[in-house]
Amino acid sequence: MASSSSSFSSSLIVIVTFAVLVLLMGSSSAQLSTNFYSKSCPKVFSTVKSVVQSAVSKEKRMGASLLRLFFHDCFVNGCDGSILLDDTSSFRGEQTAGPNNNSVRGFNVIDQIKSKVEDVCPGVVSCADILAIAARDSTVLLGGPSWDVKLGRRDSKTASFSAANRIGVIPSPSSTLRILISRFQALGLSTKDMVALSGSHTIGQARCVSFRNRTYNDSNIDSSFAKTRQGSCPRTPGSGDNNLAPLDLQTPTAFDNNYYKNLLNQKGLLHSDQELYNGGSTDSQVESYSKNPKAFKSDFAAAMIKMGDISPLTGSKGEIRKKCGKVN
Numbered sequence: 001m002a003s004s005s006s007s008f009s010s011s012l013i014v015i016v017t018f019a020v021l022v023l024l025m026g027s028s029s030a031q032l033s034t035n036f037y038s039k040s041c042p043k044v045f046s047t048v049k050s051v052v053q054s055a056v057s058k059e060k061r062m063g064a065s066l067l068r069l070f071f072h073d074c075f076v077n078g079c080d081g082s083i084l085l086d087d088t089s090s091f092r093g094e095q096t097a098g099p100n101n102n103s104v105r106g107f108n109v110i111d112q113i114k115s116k117v118e119d120v121c122p123g124v125v126s127c128a129d130i131l132a133i134a135a136r137d138s139t140v141l142l143g144g145p146s147w148d149v150k151l152g153r154r155d156s157k158t159a160s161f162s163a164a165n166r167i168g169v170i171p172s173p174s175s176t177l178r179i180l181i182s183r184f185q186a187l188g189l190s191t192k193d194m195v196a197l198s199g200s201h202t203i204g205q206a207r208c209v210s211f212r213n214r215t216y217n218d219s220n221i222d223s224s225f226a227k228t229r230q231g232s233c234p235r236t237p238g239s240g241d242n243n244l245a246p247l248d249l250q251t252p253t254a255f256d257n258n259y260y261k262n263l264l265n266q267k268g269l270l271h272s273d274q275e276l277y278n279g280g281s282t283d284s285q286v287e288s289y290s291k292n293p294k295a296f297k298s299d300f301a302a303a304m305i306k307m308g309d310i311s312p313l314t315g316s317k318g319e320i321r322k323k324c325g326k327v328n
């Protein structure tokens with residue numbers, strides 16, 4: 001009796017161990033590694049960096065745009081380069097979905113990087129990995145933290161207009177704190193990661209259509225700041241929709257912690273920004289980052305690595321695109 005129950009429990013241990021191993025092997029993010037191209041394309045980092053550097057020196061905002069491109073890629077079916085696929089007459093991809101249409105930018109820079117990378121190691125480096133490296137390099141060039149980028153993602157053979165357009169997949173600027181937390185949670189990112197990643201809004205620009213409602217209707221906004229923003233964003237929907245304003249009113253091309261300082265003063269540009277400091281559970285983290293830029297930067301770097309781990313295609317899944325805008 002005793003011996004049969006102990007052999008039962010030892011075979012249970014074997015089965016459980018086996019199941020855990022299979023799960024570990026099956027989770028594709030386990031296969032990403034920082035040295036993925038160290039033999040096959042050692043020049044990938046210097047090649048990407050040189051193109052990002054010249055693009056950002058021409059237009060600083062491009063650093064923000066490249067960072068956001070990576071975020072919008074990762075949040076729709078994982079970091080698989082799907083956002084880069086252009087529409088064709090028979091295919092509708094992600095670029096014209098609501099959160100992206102007339103808003104995401106930087107495709108030409110990614111195409112330039114890809115073409116230079118193809119010159120040094122043809123058919124080796126994925127567009128999904130190029131996005132990940134370009135996001136890191138952009139952050140560093142604007143004064144933000146650096147991190148070791150995990151690589152080995154492959155490119156999707158398709159893209160999903162409907163997934164990119166689905167409410168809540170890419171969070172909208174009218175999101176509540178509860179929605180923001182749950183959306184990030186669904187992708188394995190904690191509330192802490194969400195607050196740190198939102199610090200990206202210390203760089204770049206938003207369109208009037210993204211902040212109109214906040215400047216006219218929110219009560220948790222500094223009144224003189226609201227007036228200033230109304231000045232470039234007429235109340236009437238449809239009028240001046242594409243007028244731009246900086247997400248960080250102080251230093252929109254510097255990757256610093258002013259985003260959090262603005263929130264303490266009710267000067268977040270987006271409704272969703274101010275939700276992070278509106279009497280809720282994330283107030284203390286915002287206060288902490290506003291005083292401690294080092295903590296922000298190190299948490300941001302860690303969260304970017306986690307975001308880059310969202311559902312990559314690895315092994316023999318997907319492909320290495322020759323051009324980022326279309327499947328092979």
Ligand code: HEM
Nearest residue numbers: 064065068071103171172173197200204205206207210272
């Ligand atoms: C927390 C939820 C988030 C919401 C609701 C949100 C929403 C937005 C919106 C509405 C814009 C302006 C788009 C426009 O009007 O054209 C924007 C810009 C931007 N977002 Fe986010 N975002 C979020 C998180 C993130 C994350 C996680 C990152 C990066 C890791 C990011 C990076 C950026 C950057 C850099 C810009 C400026 C882009 C440019 O100037 O081209 N955002 N975001």
Ligand SMILES: *[C@@H]1O[C@H](CO)[C@@H](O)[C@H](O)[C@H]1NC(C)=O
Nearest residue numbers: 095096097098100101102161
């Ligand atoms: C994208 O924006 C263009 C230009 O404003 C507009 O004509 C088009 O209908 C939009 N596409 C979608 C799918 O909403």
Ligand SMILES: *[C@@H]1O[C@H](CO)[C@@H](O)[C@H](O)[C@H]1NC(C)=O
Nearest residue numbers: 212213214216217235236237
């Ligand atoms: C402000 O809110 C009111 C009531 O919810 C709405 O009718 C109006 O369209 C909103 N204004 C803007 C600019 O969104």
Ligand SMILES: *[C@@H]1O[C@H](CO)[C@@H](O)[C@H](O)[C@H]1NC(C)=O
Nearest residue numbers: 173174213214217218219271
């Ligand atoms: C605009 O803001 C008001 C008040 O905060 C809110 O009730 C309404 O749903 C918002 N509308 C949009 C389109 O975000």
